[in-house]
Amino acid sequence: MSTFEEHTAGFLAIELDGAGxxxxxxxxxxxxxxxxxxxxxxxxxxxxxxxALQRAAYAGPVTRNIALVPEVxxxxxxxxxxxxxxxSLDYVSGGRAGWIATAAEAPEAAAAVGxxxxxxxALAQEAAASIEVGRRLWDSWEDDAVIRDVATxxxxxxxxxxxxxxxxxxxFAGPGYSVKGPSIIPRPLQxxxxxxxxxxxxxxxxxxxxxxxxxLVSAPTPELLAAEVRHVRARLGASVAIVAELDVVLDSxxxxxxxxxxxxxxxxxxxxxxxxxxxxDYLDSLLxxxxxxxxxxxxxxxxxxxxxxxxxxxxxxxxxxRAPTQxxxxxxxxxxxxxxxxxxxxxxxxxxxxx
Amino acid sequence: xxxxxxxxxxxxGQIQFGIFFQGVNSGTIWKAPESGSQTDFESxxxxxxxxxxxxxxxxxxxxxxxxxxxxxxxxxxDVVGRPDAQTMLAALAAVTTNIGLVATQNTTYNDxxxxxxxxxxLDLISGGRAAWNVVTTDNAWTGANFRRGGxxxxxxxxxxxxxFVETAKRIWDSWETSAGPARRVLHEGRHYxxxxxxxxxxxxxxxxVLFQAGDSPExxxxxxxxxxxxxxxxxxxxxxxxxxxxxxxxSVDAGRGANAVQIxxxxxxxxxxxxxxxxxxxxxxxxxxIGPQQAIAYLEQFWGRELTxxxxxxxxxxxxxxxxxxxxxxxSGFHGAKARQLADQWRAEAKDKGLSIRQFxxxxxxxxxxxxxGSYTAVADHLAQFARVGAVDGFNISPWxxxxxxxxxxxxxxxxxxxxxxxxxxxxxxxxxENLGLETPVRSNEPVQV
Ligand SMILES: Cc1cc2nc3c(=O)[nH]c(=O)nc-3n(C[C@H](O)[C@H](O)[C@H](O)COP(=O)(O)O)c2cc1C
Numbered sequence: 001m002s003t004f005e006e007h008t009a010g011f012l013a014i015e016l017d018g019a020g021x022x023x024x025x026x027x028x029x030x031x032x033x034x035x036x037x038x039x040x041x042x043x044x045x046x047x048x049x050x051x052a053l054q055r056a057a058y059a060g061p062v063t064r065n066i067a068l069v070p071e072v073x074x075x076x077x078x079x080x081x082x083x084x085x086x087x088s089l090d091y092v093s094g095g096r097a098g099w100i101a102t103a104a105e106a107p108e109a110a111a112a113v114g115x116x117x118x119x120x121x122a123l124a125q126e127a128a129a130s131i132e133v134g135r136r137l138w139d140s141w142e143d144d145a146v147i148r149d150v151a152t153x154x155x156x157x158x159x160x161x162x163x164x165x166x167x168x169x170x171x172f173a174g175p176g177y178s179v180k181g182p183s184i185i186p187r188p189l190q191x192x193x194x195x196x197x198x199x200x201x202x203x204x205x206x207x208x209x210x211x212x213x214x215x216l217v218s219a220p221t222p223e224l225l226a227a228e229v230r231h232v233r234a235r236l237g238a239s240v241a242i243v244a245e246l247d248v249v250l251d252s253x254x255x256x257x258x259x260x261x262x263x264x265x266x267x268x269x270x271x272x273x274x275x276x277x278x279x280x281d282y283l284d285s286l287l288x289x290x291x292x293x294x295x296x297x298x299x300x301x302x303x304x305x306x307x308x309x310x311x312x313x314x315x316x317x318x319x320x321x322r323a324p325t326q327x328x329x330x331x332x333x334x335x336x337x338x339x340x341x342x343x344x345x346x347x348x349x350x351x352x353x354x355x
Numbered sequence: 356x357x358x359x360x361x362x363x364x365x366x367x368g369q370i371q372f373g374i375f376f377q378g379v380n381s382g383t384i385w386k387a388p389e390s391g392s393q394t395d396f397e398s399x400x401x402x403x404x405x406x407x408x409x410x411x412x413x414x415x416x417x418x419x420x421x422x423x424x425x426x427x428x429x430x431x432x433d434v435v436g437r438p439d440a441q442t443m444l445a446a447l448a449a450v451t452t453n454i455g456l457v458a459t460q461n462t463t464y465n466d467x468x469x470x471x472x473x474x475x476x477l478d479l480i481s482g483g484r485a486a487w488n489v490v491t492t493d494n495a496w497t498g499a500n501f502r503r504g505g506x507x508x509x510x511x512x513x514x515x516x517x518x519f520v521e522t523a524k525r526i527w528d529s530w531e532t533s534a535g536p537a538r539r540v541l542h543e544g545r546h547y548x549x550x551x552x553x554x555x556x557x558x559x560x561x562x563x564v565l566f567q568a569g570d571s572p573e574x575x576x577x578x579x580x581x582x583x584x585x586x587x588x589x590x591x592x593x594x595x596x597x598x599x600x601x602x603x604x605x606s607v608d609a610g611r612g613a614n615a616v617q618i619x620x621x622x623x624x625x626x627x628x629x630x631x632x633x634x635x636x637x638x639x640x641x642x643x644x645i646g647p648q649q650a651i652a653y654l655e656q657f658w659g660r661e662l663t664x665x666x667x668x669x670x671x672x673x674x675x676x677x678x679x680x681x682x683x684x685x686x687s688g689f690h691g692a693k694a695r696q697l698a699d700q701w702r703a704e705a706k707d708k709g710l711s712i713r714q715f716x717x718x719x720x721x722x723x724x725x726x727x728x729g730s731y732t733a734v735a736d737h738l739a740q741f742a743r744v745g746a747v748d749g750f751n752i753s754p755w756x757x758x759x760x761x762x763x764x765x766x767x768x769x770x771x772x773x774x775x776x777x778x779x780x781x782x783x784x785x786x787x788x789e790n791l792g793l794e795t796p797v798r799s800n801e802p803v804q805v
Contacts, residue, residue, distance in 0.1 A: 021476075048554065059449070078466075088442035091443075092438070154648075161422070177502040178504075180421070182422060184420065
């Protein structure tokens, strides 16, 4: 993907976990009008937090430009359901859906579905399998499978539907499984949804680099973050977009950020604590290294306001942040063209010709 | 209310409508120029908003977890491919305010804690408008898409479903107050173990409304014990009255009130200004639903082989069915072993009555006809009769056209029903439970299990 090497201005994502369900429409609209390119929805197991994918779906008809990207676990969930749900999210958002593929590490997640607890290397194996199932199912309908041919009475061209016949690999750590296919929903609008995963899950012996479109990079401090971004880019190559993860606590309404920063909870992410002007300078330099930054505001209401008024306009003025595109797809934002279907006639012909 | 009153059924004198957006199968006409996309969000938005304008109680989505096949391949003639129910309904929650949002979800291919959590999510996001239509379809063929595979014996499916629903109810019941804390829910069963600390509070309607679709005696008992509403297959008047009597008896036996379980049959409406126009319209609709290819394909399901060389206007095929392969076609509820016997029977019947393949197939499918055909006024009079005796609580309408298929119902039939005083003129409230007039569940006093 040469676009990332050329390095255009970057994009900004905002994590909306704190919006809850009552304020969701307002929060996602505020994020969109502030100029954020992506809204993400954490699947945090905290009281009161509703399903991330459904929050993203609800946000679909409310918005027009912002990409909607839920976290969905790969370990204790059904890959077939996830694939269908995410494809549906793409339909209800007009091609703005993505997937942060996570691998649940909490024993509680295993107990809830009565499965044995998965840890260590097996987590990446589960994630890799689930992503592979998702991608194969998205391709299992070719783009032009629905033909509505009145003369022959055929609604679909059966030759353009494919069984995916997925099987977990022989060295699979957990209980192996298979998925037959095809999907129960036509190919998503984007063809393939962009898949994101934590950089720590991706690489040799883990989730293959070419299975994901972007990785989320964390470092313990803001100072170390840019170096970690460079390190991950060197490790994974130029084919994936790099998104840096950053907690933000800003001075606001006469209150110093430091007084609002809860240091007792360590989520493993770098945390910027300070003024809007300071954050603007920091993001300006960080966006020279990373393709995008995902911000995790300490308090959505407080930080989103500061970001919208002071940070994003200035970043755009300096040219380090892209202007939002109207009615674009999430793939478009990542500089990805429409995905070729692995089963399409031209793809098959290319494979047959040994290309 | 006294015990005596609770055991006697009281008609409400009202009917309600739901819409069943099927999304698949042969019921929806796709060949007419006015038929739109079956998957674009715009089709769903258009039809749910029309339904809400017509004060419909609920918007339903079905579920099929494997594509229907015909002779071992996906079925080419029917509408096929539809979005995930809950994802679509979460999006529709954003563009509606009062209508109920019903997701058909299978008990065999979901995990109880996960499904209960997602249904709660939909309920909270929609402000208390979610419902779950519980279905129990199970077979290794569908299981091939899931981690567990086809793990469940058919005989066990309702036992399994009931444990599943009970677990879900305990999860929804677990919240102490609207602010928590939740009680931990444990379930140890033959097929799965659940150990979960629920995370979501009760919704404005306490918990999702439960619909049930299934017609066997086990299915009816299950509904009588667990469901709020039955999505039934009995829309004709006498049959509906008989079904009501049966469900009232089963509900009372289950220790619930005679009115505890509502009934909404699946139905289709073909309406026009006059009865004659409506009959003509019906012929047109049927010709587009069952064309020559559909008639042949219908027989192919039972013959288990290609019959494309046969003329749909000619007699039934002389060749015998391939017994082993007939059960490859899903959704027919047909068992392969009886194929030859059935073919002999059908050939004899068609010959007797002088029916072509197409005429025969049309007569077969008419036997399960759930269609109300007629002028707006005639159908309104007929429905008022259902309301008077309480044969049903409402109808779950499958439009034969997407996305404009409710327009004539909302514009012409609903006002006629409102004039007759048998259909709501306003939503009673903002939750589905309120709009259906269902009682709020009582929280079980089940002790905390640790
Ligand atoms: C009106 C109606 C609608 C149904 N819709 C669905 C559906 O959308 N998805 C599904 O898997 N099963 C559906 N079913 C099937 C039932 O869940 C059940 O599996 C089937 O009726 C057999 O159960 P029974 O033996 O109790 O009748 C439906 C059944 C009825 C009567």
